[in-house]
Amino acid sequence: RTLRAGKLTERVLKLFIATGKDEVFSLIQALNIQVTVTPVLPTRALRPDLTSFMNEWRTIFSRFHLIIVKDPDLKEELKIPEGFNLDVYKKPDIDRVVGTSTSTIFSGYSCRYFGYLVSRKKYIISVDDDCYPAKDNKGILVDAVAQHITNLTTPATPFFFNTLYDPFTEGADFVRGYPFSLRSGVQCALSCGLWLNLADYDAPTQALKPEERNSRYVDAVLTVPARTLMPISGINIAFNREVIGPALLPSLRLGGEGKFRWETMEDIWSGMCVKVVCDHLGHGVKTGMPYVWRNDRGDAIASLRKEWEGVKLMEEVVPFFQSVRLSREAKTTEDCVAEVANVVKEQLGSKDPMFARAAKAMVDWVKLWKSVGSSTSSPGA
Amino acid sequence: MAEPATETQAAAPVVALLKNELDIVIPTIRNLDFLEMWRPFFQPYHLIIVQDGDPSKTIKVPEGFDYELYNRNDINRILGPKASCISFKDSACRCFGYMVSKKKYIFTIDDDCFVAKDPSGKAINALEQHIKNLLSPSTPFFFNTLYDPFREGADFVRGYPFSLREGVPTAASHGLWLNIPDYDAPTQLVKPLERNTRYVDAVLTIPKGTLFPMCGMNLAFNRELIGPAMYFGLMGDGQPIGRYDDMWAGWCTKVICDHLGLGVKTGLPYIFHSKASNPFVNLRKEYKGIYWQEEIIPFFQQAVLPKDCTTVQKCYIELAKQVKEKLSKVDPYFDKLADAMVTWIEAWDELNPTGPVPNGKAA
Numbered sequence: 002r003t004l005r006a007g008k009l010t011e012r013v014l015k016l017f018i019a020t021g022k023d024e025v026f027s028l029i030q031a032l033n034i035q036v037t038v039t040p041v042l043p044t045r046a047l048r049p050d051l052t053s054f055m056n057e058w059r060t061i062f063s064r065f066h067l068i069i070v071k072d073p074d075l076k077e078e079l080k081i082p083e084g085f086n087l088d089v090y091k092k093p094d095i096d097r098v099v100g101t102s103t104s105t106i107f108s109g110y111s112c113r114y115f116g117y118l119v120s121r122k123k124y125i126i127s128v129d130d131d132c133y134p135a136k137d138n139k140g141i142l143v144d145a146v147a148q149h150i151t152n153l154t155t156p157a158t159p160f161f162f163n164t165l166y167d168p169f170t171e172g173a174d175f176v177r178g179y180p181f182s183l184r185s186g187v188q189c190a191l192s193c194g195l196w197l198n199l200a201d202y203d204a205p206t207q208a209l210k211p212e213e214r215n216s217r218y219v220d221a222v223l224t225v226p227a228r229t230l231m232p233i234s235g236i237n238i239a240f241n242r243e244v245i246g247p248a249l250l251p252s253l254r255l256g257g258e259g260k261f262r263w264e265t266m267e268d269i270w271s272g273m274c275v276k277v278v279c280d281h282l283g284h285g286v287k288t289g290m291p292y293v294w295r296n297d298r299g300d301a302i303a304s305l306r307k308e309w310e311g312v313k314l315m316e317e318v319v320p321f322f323q324s325v326r327l328s329r330e331a332k333t334t335e336d337c338v339a340e341v342a343n344v345v346k347e348q349l350g351s352k353d354p355m356f357a358r359a360a361k362a363m364v365d366w367v368k369l370w371k372s373v374g375s376s377t378s379s380p381g382a
Numbered sequence: 383m384a385e386p387a388t389e390t391q392a393a394a395p396v397v398a399l400l401k402n403e404l405d406i407v408i409p410t411i412r413n414l415d416f417l418e419m420w421r422p423f424f425q426p427y428h429l430i431i432v433q434d435g436d437p438s439k440t441i442k443v444p445e446g447f448d449y450e451l452y453n454r455n456d457i458n459r460i461l462g463p464k465a466s467c468i469s470f471k472d473s474a475c476r477c478f479g480y481m482v483s484k485k486k487y488i489f490t491i492d493d494d495c496f497v498a499k500d501p502s503g504k505a506i507n508a509l510e511q512h513i514k515n516l517l518s519p520s521t522p523f524f525f526n527t528l529y530d531p532f533r534e535g536a537d538f539v540r541g542y543p544f545s546l547r548e549g550v551p552t553a554a555s556h557g558l559w560l561n562i563p564d565y566d567a568p569t570q571l572v573k574p575l576e577r578n579t580r581y582v583d584a585v586l587t588i589p590k591g592t593l594f595p596m597c598g599m600n601l602a603f604n605r606e607l608i609g610p611a612m613y614f615g616l617m618g619d620g621q622p623i624g625r626y627d628d629m630w631a632g633w634c635t636k637v638i639c640d641h642l643g644l645g646v647k648t649g650l651p652y653i654f655h656s657k658a659s660n661p662f663v664n665l666r667k668e669y670k671g672i673y674w675q676e677e678i679i680p681f682f683q684q685a686v687l688p689k690d691c692t693t694v695q696k697c698y699i700e701l702a703k704q705v706k707e708k709l710s711k712v713d714p715y716f717d718k719l720a721d722a723m724v725t726w727i728e729a730w731d732e733l734n735p736t737g738p739v740p741n742g743k744a745a
Contacts, residue, residue: 138501161592161593161594161595161679162588162592162593162594162595162648163594163595164556164558164564164594164595164597164648165558165563165578166582172576172577172578172579172580173563173578173580174563174565174569174573174576175565175566175569176563176564176565176566176595176597177564177565177566177569177595177597177625177629177668178566178595178596178597178626178628178629178632178675179566179595180675180676180679181672181676182676183679193527195527195528200528200536200537200539201527201539201540202537202538202539202540203539203540203541203542206537206538206540210537213535213537215528215535215536216535217535217536217583217584218583219529219582219583219584220580220581220582220583221580221582221584225525226589226591226592227592228591228592229524229525229589229590229591229592230524230525231524231525231526231527232524232527232539232540232541232542233527233541234527234539234540234541262540263540266541269540269541272541288525288527311540312544315541315542315543315544316543316544316545319524319543319546
């Protein structure tokens, strides 16, 4: 009846599924009703043995389609446990889809962008492979996927700050003084999660405070206000690929980029672009829950001996992005990214060849997205 | 389920930070029984009680508190004709307390706010947390995803520029409420049973350029940095609007803080808000505000202060001018309000004659 009335929305479908009735499930299967919102998790494989990572996440991930992208520089074979619905992409696959000259952009942490490129789902959730499910203040395991989906499927409120944080969460609402015209909010395009245990600190901070672990579970999700920039970490994020897919991009690569998160800035750079684009197009960005438990690894002091490139870079990058203003004509995400690339080239290109390369990478990415990213058929594994 | 802390008498003796530099301003029309519960945390401090309503009524202050009390007669006597800017029959009258205080910091709290408990069951010393917030820097220019980086156990995240890690002085600390949340009348009517039971263990700086609804129930500020901006407007008796006093002060304060490079924090501490005011009464007070805020918010969002406004008073006078120019057409009330804003500054400067102190840098 619901189908005939044309009223089968995702929410209604979820209600049917929640009844747990067998007849409902078999009907759904028989009619081949697809839930378009199934998230994809391109978990980048930076270490070959994914067994413990995937087993820890099994109860949460096994419902979804996984995309595993192997760092093209990783030589060893991947070890992946059974029982998941997944596609694995390795160097030969990447070469086949984008060509051997282009596949270099996907090395290291940037391999995740290949997953974003080839996915055909509406939502993407992306988690580093050194992160495990966290427990909340009550000791209950956090379903990071479910929380990201909630964040992405409820409105964001970037134009006025709500002091009780997310007004759409249960038990909360807009406070006195919040204009009614702003209470419907806007679409949330990006959900940035946080990390317990090893927080996403840079090398100097970790070297200075080697024992510091984040044990504070902050029970909140909030919208990052419009025109406010922040460091968007790639360790635990989710986004609406249909809305801002092209804006998450591999472009800035440090000269000394390494295999630990604090030796990279690619996600921070990409995150600045995404925020600027979201602000321009009127989409929201949320931050806060869900938390993941991030494991210790690496030696921050050893990383300090490398250049402080990334740290120094932010002194330029932040004021630059704060000053970027996109034109009224930029109405699509691709157009916005192309415009940002242009401004990067003009204003930063001469300061450091790294920026000039980043600008070119952004332009190339938009082209790649248009040819590979938005084709209707899957390129196949 | 949120409950107030009841065993505060047993609370460990507190080191009263800023004992001689902070006044607690409390507006009241009923009684001050709630102070008993706050005694271990408040007793070391000086109180300024602003008695609203009938001045012939005697408000009993619990024994052992050091206080000064002002009723309407005192306000009229001290300010003379300028007393017209201080509201009557509305808690907005509390800003008179800010004006007469001689201290550097102010903490203001409503008389239906009690001590809350944190998730471990411990009584929260809200004043102590406000002081910590005010004494540590704010970070309005770039958002830190781990919230206040100056709190123990936190820091700036990767990607946060080092040049911004010193932060700026904190002008105001906005606390929150467990139990009865600060909802407007329509929300109260739709959700009369909703209680805030979520303890969010965070303090964060509200980014530059972002406005917020500032609630006056649980608020502290640096009077030297931002005092003159904390005018709570014309509300209550004889006015077309109520329950927008703190909102108005908050919008003015935030615009001025953004201009002068000062920070505003929100989040901890929580207090336990016990009394839900009558939503029908609230609706009658607020309803004009609900329409007007649609015009007021864009006004504040677009307000630009000239570079030569280098003091709070100058900023405020300029804002008053812009209110008169741009908001009078919404309602003649704003014309009166703009005049009252100027009167307030005149009265402030009269009572605080050290002259304008340069506050921060003009943006």
